[in-house]
Amino acid sequence: MWSHLAAFVLLLLEECCTHTVEDTKQDWEKYRDECNERMRTEPPLSGVFCNRTFDYYACWGDTPANTTTGEPCPFYLPWHAKVKEGFVFRRCDADGQWVRDDSNSTWRDHSQCETHEPEQSPHEPWILSKLRVMYSVGYGISLAALIVAVFILTQLRRLRCTRNLIHCNLFVSFILRGVSLLTRDALLPLHHNMIQGEGDPTNLLRNRTLVGCRVAQSITQYCVAANYYWLLVEGLYLHNLLVVLSFSEESVLPRYMLLGWGAPVLFVVPWVVVRQLYENSVCWERNDNYSHWWIIRSPILLAVLINFFIFLRIIRILVLKLRANQMRRSDRKYRLAKSTLTLIPLLGIHEAVFNLLPEESARGGVRYGKLGAELLLSSFQGLLVAVLYCLCNKEVQAELRRKLQGSLSSRGLFSAARPLRPPQGRPRTAEDLMSDSSEATPSAARTSQA
Known part of the structure; x- marks a missing residue:
């Protein structure tokens, strides 16, 4: 017996x-x-x-x-x-x-x-370990670039405007996402090692570690959701600059802040409550009941879908403006392609492509390929956004040169530094926003305010 x-x-x-x-x-x-x-x-x-x-x-x-x-x-x-x-x-x-x-x-x-779980590929542990190294490196590099970008935008007074404030919040959301994901990944092996430990099975799970792991998982879900909604804020801001006839940046800024940081609370908290009551399993890292997972997944997919339609509408407007300008067809295609590639990381358009194939329906090589591409782009997305919209921004570069020349002049290294025209923190045109890094769009867009 x-x-x-x-x-x-x-x-x-x-x-x-x-x-x-x-x-x-x-x-x-x-x-x-x-x-x-x-x-x-x-x-x-x-x-x-x-x-x-x-x-x-x-x-x-x-x-x-x-x-x-x-x-x-x-x-x-x-x-x-x-x-x-x-x-x-x-x-x-x-x-x-x-x-x-x-x-x-x-x-x-x-x-x-019996569970009838699909057989695990013998190469799966090796593939997953390499993917983890890849996205850990990606998030680490992105974090460094994002921290530098936030420091620049917050320390240079002449760069403080609504557009850069929205960029700064987006950078912070990328930072929180990267830190929370890396922290969660560090806690999960510790938690699983406790499960595999020796001793009485009823004492394998220490309550303190289990609660800490679930708290980390909940914070991670909030940070990821906030990142998606700040991408949505960027899309809405750009759309309003191009389309809305009367658009006051200062008046809508509080609404953007509420949408970016407040909206995720509305579905992350209910998810935490449902998991605690009905699927309180281990560290909440598995989603065996997809009806519970859709509490978080559906609002994120909605944000991705809205941004995708905004992206299509912006591209249509750019095509019309480029056709209105007298330029060669090759130049028009080049500038349109440049604008499109610049907007993709800012609006997170790649997420719309990946969500066409749900993770639960992908199998074998297709699953690993999708997972690898998604993790690669997601982990380096913060780096691309920081470089395109801050480090390579000509307005930022001009202000940094002005600061540097002012510092050198104060030390007597330059007798007469060449004056630079400083950026004026003014409301920017929609095309200024899209051409922050590469002047990819034509200069025919209207300004948001005269």
């Missing part, structure tokens, strides 16, 4: 991914108690039958001879939500004895109650 129990506990420890050991133990004890009560109160059968029993897996009532009986998959199984329609079977022979297999153990067919 004890050997069967030990084997069963080891099976649960190996396959349990969505329940903690303590949760599974409590559910199993509840199932055992209900089975004992059932065996105590259920009236016996007459004639030849197999006796009621609890085999530490399922509860069996009295079964007539020469019949096969089935019981629903036990509810204590960590993966019960996937197999709740299945049954486990036993056979009672003509002598009223439970049928045994070749090893003289009681025969039982519980194939319908």
Whole structure:
């Protein structure tokens, strides 16, 4: 009896991914108690039958001879939500004895109650480890560039305007996203090492570490969502500059701040509550119940979709303006391509492409290819945005040169520094915004305010 129990506990420890050991133990004890009560109160059968029993897996009532009986998959199984329609079977022979297999153990067919997870590729651990190194390097480089960009935009007074303030918030959201993801990845191995540790299975999960891991996961989800919504703010700001007839940057700035930092709270907090109540499993890193995951996923997809349509509309406006200008076809195509490539990282358009193929439907090489491309672009997106919209911005470069020349002149290294025309923190045209890094768009767009 004890050997069967030990084997069963080891099976649960190996396959349990969505329940903690303590949760599974409590559910199993509840199932055992209900089975004992059932065996105590259920009236016996007459004639030849197999006796009621609890085999530490399922509860069996009295079964007539020469019949096969089935019981629903036990509810204590960590993966019960996937197999709740299945049954486990036993056979009672003509002598009223439970049928045994070749090893003289009681025969039982519980194939319908197994998880049937897809087989893991032997190369998957190696691929995932390399992908992790890749995106860790990407986020690290992006963080360095973003911190420099935020420092420049906040320290140079002449660069302080609505446009650069929105850029600065976007950079901060990229920083928070990168830091939270790297912190979460650092906590997950520690958490899994505790699960695989030695000792009493009921004490494997320390509450403090488990709570810290879930808090880190929740903060990560908020930071990722805030990053998507600041990308949406950039798209809305640019759209308003191009389309809205009367647009006051100062009046809409508080709304942008509320959208970028406040909107994610509206769906991240409900997700945390639902996970705590209905899917409180391990570190919340798995999403076995996709109805819960869509609480976060659907608002993010909505933001990506809106930005995609804004991107298409901006490209249409640029095409019309370029056609209105008298220029060669090759020049027009070059400037349009340059503008398009400049806008893609600012609006996160690559996310719309990746979401055409949901992660749960991708398999094999397609899954790894999609995952690799998505992680590569996402981890280096912060670097591209910081370089294009700050470090390579001619306005920023001019102000840095002015500061440098002023510093050198104050030390007597230059007797007469050439004066530079400083940027004036004014409301910018839409095309100024799109040409921050490369002057990719024509100069025919209107200004947002005279």
